Amino acid sequence: MTITGEMLIGATAHRGSQGEFRAVDPATGEALDPVFGGGGAADVERACALAWAAFDSFRETGLEQRAAFLETVAQNILDIGDDLITRAMAESGLPRARLEGERGRTVGQLRLFAQVVREGSWVEARIDPALPARTPLPRADIRQRHIALGPVAVFGASNFPLAFSVAGGDTASAFAAGCPVVVKGHGAHPGTSELVGRAIQAAVASCGLPEGVFSLLFGTGNEIGTALVADPRIKAVGFTGSRRGGLALMEVAAKRPEPIPVYAEMSSINPVFLMPAALASRAEALGKAFVASLTMGAGQFCTNPGILLVVDGPDLDRFVAAATEALGGSAASTMLTPGIHAAFDSGVAKLAGSGAVTMLARGLACSGPNQAQAAFFTTTAEAFLADPELQEEVFGAASLLIRCPDVAAMTAVAEKLEGQLTATLQMDAADRAAVAGLIPTLERKAGRILANGWPTGVEVCHAMVHGGPFPATSDPRSTSVGTLAIRRFLRPVCYQDIPADLLPESLRDGNPLGLWRRVDGELGRG
Numbered sequence: 001m002t003i004t005g006e007m008l009i010g011a012t013a014h015r016g017s018q019g020e021f022r023a024v025d026p027a028t029g030e031a032l033d034p035v036f037g038g039g040g041a042a043d044v045e046r047a048c049a050l051a052w053a054a055f056d057s058f059r060e061t062g063l064e065q066r067a068a069f070l071e072t073v074a075q076n077i078l079d080i081g082d083d084l085i086t087r088a089m090a091e092s093g094l095p096r097a098r099l100e101g102e103r104g105r106t107v108g109q110l111r112l113f114a115q116v117v118r119e120g121s122w123v124e125a126r127i128d129p130a131l132p133a134r135t136p137l138p139r140a141d142i143r144q145r146h147i148a149l150g151p152v153a154v155f156g157a158s159n160f161p162l163a164f165s166v167a168g169g170d171t172a173s174a175f176a177a178g179c180p181v182v183v184k185g186h187g188a189h190p191g192t193s194e195l196v197g198r199a200i201q202a203a204v205a206s207c208g209l210p211e212g213v214f215s216l217l218f219g220t221g222n223e224i225g226t227a228l229v230a231d232p233r234i235k236a237v238g239f240t241g242s243r244r245g246g247l248a249l250m251e252v253a254a255k256r257p258e259p260i261p262v263y264a265e266m267s268s269i270n271p272v273f274l275m276p277a278a279l280a281s282r283a284e285a286l287g288k289a290f291v292a293s294l295t296m297g298a299g300q301f302c303t304n305p306g307i308l309l310v311v312d313g314p315d316l317d318r319f320v321a322a323a324t325e326a327l328g329g330s331a332a333s334t335m336l337t338p339g340i341h342a343a344f345d346s347g348v349a350k351l352a353g354s355g356a357v358t359m360l361a362r363g364l365a366c367s368g369p370n371q372a373q374a375a376f377f378t379t380t381a382e383a384f385l386a387d388p389e390l391q392e393e394v395f396g397a398a399s400l401l402i403r404c405p406d407v408a409a410m411t412a413v414a415e416k417l418e419g420q421l422t423a424t425l426q427m428d429a430a431d432r433a434a435v436a437g438l439i440p441t442l443e444r445k446a447g448r449i450l451a452n453g454w455p456t457g458v459e460v461c462h463a464m465v466h467g468g469p470f471p472a473t474s475d476p477r478s479t480s481v482g483t484l485a486i487r488r489f490l491r492p493v494c495y496q497d498i499p500a501d502l503l504p505e506s507l508r509d510g511n512p513l514g515l516w517r518r519v520d521g522e523l524g525r526g
C-alpha cells in the first residue's frame with residue numbers, strides 16, 4: 001500500500017495545506033518520504049461535519065454489523081502485511097518483534113471489542129414495568145439503555161504506533177460504543193497512521209457504513225488538536241501523552257460552551273514496593289528483573305517502574321549490587337523521537353543535579369542518534385518527601401530508589417504520591433501483614449495493584465484497569481485498556497411511558513435481541 005502523505009476525511013484522501021512535515025527515523029536522524037501536508041480549520045470542520053452526519057445512523061447499527069466492522073478493521077490491518085511493520089520500525093526505532101507483538105495486540109483488541117458488542121450487556125438495559133395499581137401513587141413504565149456519546153476525538157500516542165494510535169484502544173472502544181472517531185495522528189509516525197487509517201476507511205466502505213464514521217487528520221502544531229477538541233460536534237476525547245498536552249486539552253474541553261469529558265492518560269511513576277521478606281529471599285533475582293522491566297522498549301511505557309520503595313539494610317545492598325550490574329551492562333537504545341530523547345536527557349540531568357539524589361548506575365554509552373542510556377538513582381524517604389519535584393515522571397529508562405528506615409516510612413511515602421496507573425508489591429508470605437496495611441493506601445493511589453510481577457505489559461481483558469487518579473489520568477472512573485473502556489463513550493437514556501413501537505429494540509417486551517437485562521431489579525435474559 002502506498003503512503004501518500006494525505007489525510008483521510010470520510011471517504012476521501014486530502015492533502016493538507018497548512019505546512020508540511022516528514023517523519024524522522026530516530027535511529028538515523030534522517031527524514032522519511034513522503035512529505036505530509038498539515039491540516040487546518042477547514043479540515044477539522046469537514047471531518048467533524050461528516051462525523052456528526054454519521055452519528056445517528058452509526059450508533060443504531062445492529063450489534064452484528066458493528067461487530068463485523070471491528071473485525072473487518074482488524075483483518076484489513078493484517079492484510080497490509082509487512083509494509084506496516086517496516087514503516088512503523090522506521091518511524092519509531094522500535095524493533096520488529098515488539099511491533100509484530102503490538103500489531104497482534106491491536107488486532108486482538110479490535111476482535112475482543114467485536115465480541116463485547118455482540119454480547120450486548122454494555123447496553124445495560126433496565127426495565128421497571130409500570131405499576132398502575134401502586135398506592136399511594138402508580139409507577140410509570142420506566143426503561144433505560146446506554147447510547148453512544150457522540151463523535152470522539154482520539155489523539156494517537158507516540159509510544160504505541162499501533163495499539164494506542166489510529167486503530168488503538170481508544171478508537172476500538174469508541175467504535176464499539178457506536179461513536180464516529182476523528183483521529184489526530186501523532187506526528188512521529190504519520191506513515192504508519194496513514195496505512196492503518198486506510199485500513200479503517202476501507203472497512204467503513206465495505207461494511208456499508210456512513211463515511212463520517214472515521215477520519216484521520218494531521219497537523220504541524222497544536223492548532224489542529226485544539227480546534228478538534230473545541231468543535232461542538234465532538235463529545236469526548238481520548239488521549240495518551242504528556243501531562244502538559246493532556247492538561248492543555250482538558251482546559252480546551254472545559255472552556256467550551258458545552259464542556260466535554262477528556263480521557264487523558266498522562267503521567268505515572270509506578271511505585272514498586274520491595275517488601276522485606278521478599279528482598280531477603282530473592283534480592284539478586286529482583287534486581288535483574290527490575291532492570292529488565294525498566295529498560296524494556298527503552299523504558300518508553302507509562303507503566304515503567306519509575307520509583308522503588310525499600311527498607312534500608314544489607315538485603316537492599318544485595319538488590320542494588322545486582323541491579324547496578326545489570327543496568328551497567330544494558331545497551332543504550334533508540335528513543336521514539338528527538339524530542340522525547342531530549343526530554344529524557346534533561347530529566348536525567350535534573351535528577352543527577354539534585355543534591356538529594358545519588359547516581360547508582362548508567363547503562364552502556366550511546367552509539368547513535370537519539371539513544372538513551374538507562375539511569376538508576378537513589379535518595380532517602382526524607383528527601384523524597386521534602387521535594388515534590390522528585391515525583392516528576394522521567395519518560396524513559398530512569399528510576400529512583402527510595403531508601404526507607406522502615407515499612408511505616410514506605411507507607412508515609414506512598415501517602416504522598418500522586419495518582420498512579422500501577423502499584424507493584426514484591427512480597428513473600430511473611431510480608432502479608434505489612435502489605436495488608438499498605439493496600440488501602442494503594443487502592444486510593446492507583447488503578448492497578450499487582451503482586452510479584454512488573455507493571456510493564458498490560459493485558460487486554462475484561463478485568464483490566466489501565467487508569468488511575470490524576471495525574472495518571474484525567475478521570476479515575478475509567479480505563480483506557482480492556483473492555484470496560486467502552487463505558488467512557490456511553491451515557492444512559494431513560495424512556496418513561498414511551499409507546500412500545502417507539503422503544504429501541506433493546507428495551508422492547510419479549511427481549512428481541514436476547515440481551516442480559518435487569519427487569520424489575522432481576523438480571524436475566526427475559
Ligand SMILES: NC(=O)C1=CN([C@@H]2O[C@H](COP(=O)(O)OP(=O)(O)OC[C@H]3O[C@@H](n4cnc5c(N)ncnc54)[C@H](O)[C@@H]3O)[C@@H](O)[C@H]2O)C=CC1
Nearest residue numbers: 158159186222225226241242245248266267302340343395
Ligand atoms: N505517560 C505516558 O503514557 C506518555 C508520556 N509521554 C510524555 O510526553 C512527552 C512528549 O511525547 P508526546 O508523545 O509527543 O506527547 P505530547 O503530549 O506532546 O503529544 C501527544 C499528542 O497531543 C498533541 N498535543 C500535545 N499538546 C497539545 C496542545 N497543547 N494542544 C493541542 N494538541 C496537543 C500532540 O500534537 C500529539 O498529537 C514525552 O517526552 C513523555 O514525557 C509520551 C507518551 C506516553
Ligand SMILES: O=C(O)CCC(=O)C(=O)O
Nearest residue numbers: 300301302303456457458
Ligand atoms: O504497557 C502497556 O501495555 C501500556 C502502556 C501505556 O499505556 C503507555 O505506555 O502509554
